[in-house]
Amino acid sequence: MLKVEQLSAGYGAIEVLHSVSFEVPAQSIVALLGANGVGKTTMMRALLGLIPARQGTVSLEGTPIEHFSTEHRVKCGLSLVPEGRELFGSLTVRENLLVGAFTRHDHQETETQLARVLDYFPRLKTRLYALASSLSGGEGQMLAIGRALMSQPRLLLLDEPSNGLAPVVVDTVFDVIAQLRRKEHLTIIVVEQNVHKALKVADMAYIIQGGHIALYGTPDTLAHNPALQELYLGS
Ligand code: ATP
Numbered sequence: 001m002l003k004v005e006q007l008s009a010g011y012g013a014i015e016v017l018h019s020v021s022f023e024v025p026a027q028s029i030v031a032l033l034g035a036n037g038v039g040k041t042t043m044m045r046a047l048l049g050l051i052p053a054r055q056g057t058v059s060l061e062g063t064p065i066e067h068f069s070t071e072h073r074v075k076c077g078l079s080l081v082p083e084g085r086e087l088f089g090s091l092t093v094r095e096n097l098l099v100g101a102f103t104r105h106d107h108q109e110t111e112t113q114l115a116r117v118l119d120y121f122p123r124l125k126t127r128l129y130a131l132a133s134s135l136s137g138g139e140g141q142m143l144a145i146g147r148a149l150m151s152q153p154r155l156l157l158l159d160e161p162s163n164g165l166a167p168v169v170v171d172t173v174f175d176v177i178a179q180l181r182r183k184e185h186l187t188i189i190v191v192e193q194n195v196h197k198a199l200k201v202a203d204m205a206y207i208i209q210g211g212h213i214a215l216y217g218t219p220d221t222l223a224h225n226p227a228l229q230e231l232y233l234g235s
Contacts, residue, residue: 001026001187002047002155007056007066009046016042018211019056024155024204026061029181029188031198034208040191041083043208044159047189048080049073060155075103079153083160083191085144089133093124096132096143100150110150117146120176138169145176156180158190162197170194174201199223 002024010016016039024030032040045051047058049070058066065073079100088096097117101110118125121142127135132143141161148156158177162170174197180186192198199205199219207215207228215227222228 001028001061002189003057003059004047005057005059007043007046007058008054009042009051010054011042011051015054016211017046020208020211020213021056022206022213022216024187024189026187027181027185028203029177029190029201031202031205032189032191032208033195033198033205034214038208039211040208041159044080044082044157044189044191047073047157048078050080071103074151074153077152077154078157079148079151079155080157081144081148081159081161083163085140087132087135087140087143087147089131091132092129093132093135093143094128096147097124097150100147103151113150113152117149120149120179121146137164138166138172141165141169141173145173149180153186155187155189158188160191160193162192162194170197177201195228 005021006019008015008017008019020043032043034040042051046053049068053066057064060076065076068076088099097114098110101113104110123139124142124146127139132140135143145161161173165173177188177190178201181188190198199222202219204218205216205222206213215225
């Protein structure tokens, strides 16, 4: 589904990702793991085109997309749940969800997507006309995921979805991730600090260290790899 080859990206004079290559098979859940500051969010931004690729290619089902605008990538089926959620606090839950459908111009289809998203997160139904700024952390994360689903992505990028959430809400979020793959055949890339949860749901994990892929494998192989612990302690 997604093939990243020799991708480099960064900010100003600083290169954060150095010639990174990895693949994401269709309908798989791939975890990107690593210590703070190693470049996981930078990778998500580069995949969505929020920062340019300095070198390398990103192909979605064989089509090179690294020169596409973010809007074009969303139309091609990519969607991001950003780190820190980035909700519009002064808009209602419903309005935030509608923002996620910005690439759609069919009112009926948007309402259908709204109903679909609310089925995943019934809690949001009861908060539809509340301001996003009044939501709890868990509700906010549900809204951030729901907003990303409104464009009906085929490849969903989730940046630290469990960050700052109570364990019970983390379970809900990971349950929805598993359901999205099972019911809708979505392909998912998830960046996580919660290694245990991520390895439980993922088919494959890549460990990033210092802007490189340091290690990769199935959760089973990685769980028994002593280097995983070591890589987590250093960066
Ligand atoms: P975390 O888990 O803390 O979010 P991360 O692996 O996602 O870490 P990034 O956010 O990708 O790491 O950051 C990688 C490096 O890029 C860090 O050194 C960070 O300080 C730097 N960086 C991130 N965003 C910017 C920016 N907008 N301008 C300049 N440097 C940045």
